[in-house]
Amino acid sequence: MIFQAIDSELDNVLAWVEKTLEEAMASPKVVMPFLVAVEEIFVNVAHYAYRGKEGSVEIEFLVDDKAKITFIDEGIPFDPLAKPDPDVTASADERQIGGLGIYMVKKSMDGVEYHRVGDKNIFSFWKNL
Amino acid sequence: MTINVATEGEKSCVGVVGRLDTVTAPELEGKLKELFETAKELELDFSELEYISSAGLRVLLGAQKAMNKIGTMTVKNVNDAVMEVFEITGFKDILNIV
Numbered sequence: 001m002i003f004q005a006i007d008s009e010l011d012n013v014l015a016w017v018e019k020t021l022e023e024a025m026a027s028p029k030v031v032m033p034f035l036v037a038v039e040e041i042f043v044n045v046a047h048y049a050y051r052g053k054e055g056s057v058e059i060e061f062l063v064d065d066k067a068k069i070t071f072i073d074e075g076i077p078f079d080p081l082a083k084p085d086p087d088v089t090a091s092a093d094e095r096q097i098g099g100l101g102i103y104m105v106k107k108s109m110d111g112v113e114y115h116r117v118g119d120k121n122i123f124s125f126w127k128n129l
Numbered sequence: 130m131t132i133n134v135a136t137e138g139e140k141s142c143v144g145v146v147g148r149l150d151t152v153t154a155p156e157l158e159g160k161l162k163e164l165f166e167t168a169k170e171l172e173l174d175f176s177e178l179e180y181i182s183s184a185g186l187r188v189l190l191g192a193q194k195a196m197n198k199i200g201t202m203t204v205k206n207v208n209d210a211v212m213e214v215f216e217i218t219g220f221k222d223i224l225n226i227v
Binding site for chain 1: 180183184
């Protein structure tokens, strides 16, 4: 499915993913972290990929023995996996905000993958069901 | 998302109902900023919080930092899914979870 890469589409994206997971009888232990991961990646594309201009993101979602989702955008080259992890042991005063979203995806999902193909960013993650 | 606030003197209890995500987090941020003016003790009740993403964590971090200077902030009734997020991100050690 193709969505406009804007925050106001987030609810639609999450509703679609949640419905598909529920139809596949995914356990609640999978659903919430998966939805959070979807939000983190979708919002990253919405905020950064097109540098403030309009753009869309194609989302492929396949559920079999695992739930695997792929985000394809035509924004600036961006490899989320290249970001260093935030220091999760830092105190409140020292905590930096950046990098938290992708860190949550890496920690809670069973696999993540990024490729740049032509002018497209292709980012996937999956969780075993 | 719904925010319920009960204030008694310098103590405010804030119940967050529903989801704390990119779309709803700014609303909580706005409400908490109002409370920083008056509350010395801030208690967040997450018994009806179903979901939290990094946008929500950002708001909590800002609130914890602000309240560390003013008084205290505690978080209570965190469900398993939200607690897992707090553990993965180290927020379990930043927030005062009771």
